[in-house]
Amino acid sequence: MDIETFLLERNQTRYENDVELNLTESGIHACTINDIIAPAEAAALLNLPLGYGYTDGTPELKARIAAWYPTATQANIAVTHGASEANLISILSTLTTQDEVLFVLPNFLQVSGLAKSFGIEVNTFALSPDRRWQPDLDALAEAVTPRTRMIALVNPNNPTGIVHTPQTMSGIVEIAARTGAYLLADEIYRGAEIDRPETPTYFGHYERVIVTSSLSKAFANPGLRLGWMVAPPGVIAEAMRRQDYTSIGTSCISQALAEKIMEPAKREQLLQRTRTILSRNIKLLDAWMEAQRKRFSWVRPEAGGMAFLRYHLPMSSQALSTRLREEESLFVVAGSWFGLENHIRLGLGVETEQLAEALERLARFAARHCA
């Protein structure tokens, strides 16, 4: 079975540890175990038997994840290896090769790459900065065919950092409901809002919503490789039958730490850490964008650890990423790795001093290559 190269992940794996400044991450600089548990709790972790534990997630963890979704119960939760496995088993549980997926672009290209490799037809739907990256709902409705079995989106969005308006949310739900399509909403950036309230979840808006998420982005713990699905119990049961093949289950160490993270007070504390970092860093970028108006433009992000910039320089986004890395040891994501040219994505979740240095290098690079 062939599969297209996941350019974002391949390039990150290849280069992210070889540069002075890595701005390709969309999460927040990572927490340590010290940020999650108090020293007095460490002994319990040191004595944790390293067995399989609950391969589908401890009841306590599932209950705590469910509590973050107003209408969910434990029966709606599957614990997975990051949002990556959640997306994979969501597809495996709901789609056949007779189905089509409607996939919003620009996007994190995991779902489309996987679906295509399974022989599922993927139709794309383009978002535009002219609409502030909100979908044109009439055009979206027209893009749905009788074979559309899933609409796949990311909200808050990667790479644009835009949050769906209430009108967009209800419009998309209505379009999905008209054909009975599943709505796969990857909500991995929920909780990482920039000076605005927490993004409402799609879960509970329609009976065929599948939400995927993880501790990797808003919670700043990608190394735990712990994620989840929130879905109707029948979909969860099918997903668990698939997980028996994909990974059996998640690590008991990650589950133990995830229980602590998802305890409501801790959860809010960690999300607050994220929002404080983003709100501090976006101010740097605001000032920089003002000074760089001739060379870069943007729709200012509302959430997520990233900004998606349109650049006005005479080179492809892949070339820009490569040359910037080679000339300035600064690594940014090429827009083409999200399916959209003439853009780059900058990670906003790095240490503020690193962001300041990165922006200086990017300005220097742009001045040098300006047409």
Ligand SMILES: Cc1ncc(COP(=O)(O)O)c(C=O)c1O
């Ligand atoms: C939208 C989106 N979904 C899923 C993932 C994968 O996340 P995880 O580390 O939880 O597997 C990413 C990572 O960049 C992402 O941006």
